[in-house]
Amino acid sequence: METRELRYFLAVAEELHFGRAAQRLMMAQPPLSRAIQQLERRLGVVLLQRSARSVTLTAAGEVLLQEARIALEAVEAAEFRTRRAGAPRRALVLAAKAGASSALLSKILDAHACAPNAVEVEVTLVGPGQPESLLRSGRADVALLQRPYDDTTGLSTADLHTEQQVLVLPVDHPLADRAPLSLADVETVEDPPLPCWPRPDGTFPDGPGPRVRDHTQLLQLVSLGMARAVMPESLRPRFDDARVWIPLTDAPAVTTVIAWPAQTRSPLVEDFVRTAVQA
Known part of the structure; x- marks a missing residue:
């Protein structure tokens, strides 16, 4: 398989529409359809079920969708690393x-x-x-x-530091004077809600909590009584006393690692x- 074919298939598999995929790839639709058909013939499997109204992935198409993402990511990474290795600085x-x-x-x-x-x-x-x-x-x-x-x-790692997690609440919260707590206790708290963190692609999951992108923003929301948070204990010295930090007895420890490509x-x-x- 060629990387060009994988990019074509990935666009169709993610859009589930040949017209939108062709626009995304900045090409005409007929050559895109022919390229996908040629790929299916070479592999000997049907990747997409087509009808007048919809395009859906077959079981083989679902597998290639995941593998194509990994393969194209590896090719892109190889390009970046090679260019940097040859840079004068x-x-x-x-x-x-x-x-x-x-x-x-x-x-x-x-x-x-x-x-x-x-x-x-x-x-x-x-x-x-x-x-x-x-x-x-x-x-x-x-x-x-x-x-x-x-x-x-798939990455090589070395452990650097392990620490416990704590629950962070506004100072006037009903649980502020209870310590320690368990994760079950955290789940019973409805107000304020836990925050919504972005996915790797930048989109946010559905949820009642405020959308946050970093710990500074989150702790400001905690101080305002708009969120509660579970985070590593090492963040505590960086912030003021407008919050209560409560140890959690059964929260998994957080280990900071240095990671690099294997x-x-x-x-x-x-x-x-x-x-x-x-x-």
Whole structure:
């Protein structure tokens, strides 16, 4: 299969409409239809069920949809990493969540700056879920991720720090003077609601809570009595006393890891990871 064919199929599979897919690809519809038919003949399977009114994926089409996304993501990542490897300026791109792991990040960067043959580090601070996406797409060389919130499947990782989670409430909340609490206690609280975080593609799930993109925004909403939050305990020193931080007895621990592509052989990445673990 050619990457061109995979891009064609992905557009049709996501739009479920040949006309919209052709517009998305900026091409005419007839050659797009012929390309999909040729792909089906080569694979020996039907990928799409077509009718006068609808287009639906077959079981084989569902599989190719997932595999095509992975394959095209890998090709795009290879392009980014190759271009950066050949760039005249040596630099390493680190992705991290804005507002998370700040003290740890500063410690790592200070240690790297003192290391022999240290290179420039470009720090990209983004929203939840995005460091992983930048790393997998090749736009970042390494990333600080947090298990269990981030998916590290297929990545190489090294543990840096493990901490407990706490419930954050407005100071005047009825549960503010109860400690510790359990996750079951958190679920019984209806007001204020838990926030809605964006998915990796930037869209938000349905839910009653306010839409937030970073921890600073979330904690402001907690202070206003418009949200409650469950977050790592290390964020507490960065904010004022307008909130109550309550330990959770059964919340899973959060482990901050440094992650990098499993197949990488970059000496820059190896040196940076080694320094981060030592720090």
